[in-house]
Amino acid sequence: MDKLDAPALRSRIETFAKAQGIGRWDLGAASSNDSSVQVDRGEAKQMKAAQRSSITVRVWNGDGLVGITSTSDLSDSGLQKALAGAHDASAFGNPDDCPAFSPLATAPLQVLEQPLHEPRGILELLTSLKDAERQLLDRHPALTTVPYNGLAERSSERIYLNSDGACRAQQLTTASVYLYARAEQAGRKPRSAGAVRLAYGAADLDLAGCITEAADRTIAHLDYAPIATGHYTCVFSPEAFLDLIGAFSSLFNARAVLDGVSLSSRSSLGQSLAVPFLSIAVNGLHPGNIGASSFDGEGTPTRRLSLVEGGVLQNFLHSEATARAFGVAPTGHAGLGAKVSVGPDWFEIGATPGAAGAALGLDRHAASGQGGAGLVLIDSLSALHAGVKASQGSFSLPFDGWLLQGGAARSIEAATVAGDIRTLLNAIVGFEGEAKVTPDGLCPHVWVEGLSITGEA
Numbered sequence: 001m002d003k004l005d006a007p008a009l010r011s012r013i014e015t016f017a018k019a020q021g022i023g024r025w026d027l028g029a030a031s032s033n034d035s036s037v038q039v040d041r042g043e044a045k046q047m048k049a050a051q052r053s054s055i056t057v058r059v060w061n062g063d064g065l066v067g068i069t070s071t072s073d074l075s076d077s078g079l080q081k082a083l084a085g086a087h088d089a090s091a092f093g094n095p096d097d098c099p100a101f102s103p104l105a106t107a108p109l110q111v112l113e114q115p116l117h118e119p120r121g122i123l124e125l126l127t128s129l130k131d132a133e134r135q136l137l138d139r140h141p142a143l144t145t146v147p148y149n150g151l152a153e154r155s156s157e158r159i160y161l162n163s164d165g166a167c168r169a170q171q172l173t174t175a176s177v178y179l180y181a182r183a184e185q186a187g188r189k190p191r192s193a194g195a196v197r198l199a200y201g202a203a204d205l206d207l208a209g210c211i212t213e214a215a216d217r218t219i220a221h222l223d224y225a226p227i228a229t230g231h232y233t234c235v236f237s238p239e240a241f242l243d244l245i246g247a248f249s250s251l252f253n254a255r256a257v258l259d260g261v262s263l264s265s266r267s268s269l270g271q272s273l274a275v276p277f278l279s280i281a282v283n284g285l286h287p288g289n290i291g292a293s294s295f296d297g298e299g300t301p302t303r304r305l306s307l308v309e310g311g312v313l314q315n316f317l318h319s320e321a322t323a324r325a326f327g328v329a330p331t332g333h334a335g336l337g338a339k340v341s342v343g344p345d346w347f348e349i350g351a352t353p354g355a356a357g358a359a360l361g362l363d364r365h366a367a368s369g370q371g372g373a374g375l376v377l378i379d380s381l382s383a384l385h386a387g388v389k390a391s392q393g394s395f396s397l398p399f400d401g402w403l404l405q406g407g408a409a410r411s412i413e414a415a416t417v418a419g420d421i422r423t424l425l426n427a428i429v430g431f432e433g434e435a436k437v438t439p440d441g442l443c444p445h446v447w448v449e450g451l452s453i454t455g456e457a
Contacts, residue, residue, distance in 0.1 A: 004029055025060070034048070058099075063095075067086040067090030101320065105300060108301070133149060188224075242441045269315070270314075277355035279348075280307045282345055311352075322340075377403075394421075418452045
């Protein structure tokens, strides 16, 4: 991948903008080299390599209105056309929603420990994935295929520049592997489960751990049975709970609040949202966040932000525009656009330090899985886009998991879990185990009582 030279790109843009009479502009640029492979029963199923470059340019006209355009042509003529197009589009900018430069776009950035790796090459990726598939299928006779799998590596660079002097650049290499196995037995329904691993380079991927997790989870679902419809105390795996919180992240999104599509409002800050021992933060700088960005789409430095502390809603995620509307500083969670998007980067979920209740909750409810209706362990959630109504707070989601009853665990044949996110956050009874690092965040197992489970009819 040809390295994007931020100072040189800035010089070119300044020259072209001056020639066109443009005094105020900013841009976000990205370039990447991607290689990925998929296999099927020991043969290559798909091998892809791609080089991508793109620039998003914003221009402010004399009336303060913003126009935006995107291009993949990084030549001089391409940049000149992008600037001209954005300037022309600014005549149609929305006067009621005009973004500005982030006041933190030139603030110091935290240095991230992100080692850069040379690519291994697509043929070496293919060899590694074939071997991983073979090892996974050898773990159990019922494991017949690995229908969803992939091994990929990427080299990328991001840049943010503006006419007020901001000049941000970050290079990054990442790699990922996912293995999703399928088990089949005569007279039984097929069962599936999987695992994923991330690293800064393909050589650092924990392939052995990914194989073992995918095999163990799939095999654990072979002995399944229906579950009776009812209300259960449930234990969410870290991955499942992070997925649920992510699906309702509009609770913490200032853009969604201003647009009236969030369960929260301006007055929600300082109000109780959950049990008094729950803490939720976003921390894109956490060492476990492979692929962390040191700045957002507007050049604002990434930082840790507490969203919920002691069950109380403390902060919203902000762009420059939403921060200006709330009279606070941008938080480093913005995209780049005429109407800037806002979103979380990496969650940290657990008990509020020093808060009473979380451990007691576990002690009090630990015995509930040993008899009666039993305890439901929710391993993974499905259909999050279809089963979540974020603006209403409701969810109804199929899940894979186990029923723990009488000291034994048995996979659940098919079931959905339903409820309201606000009710769920106030029905948490505790946490179990060490917090686990996942691709989406840091979280322990989370116990919640009284959730509605609907079994297969």
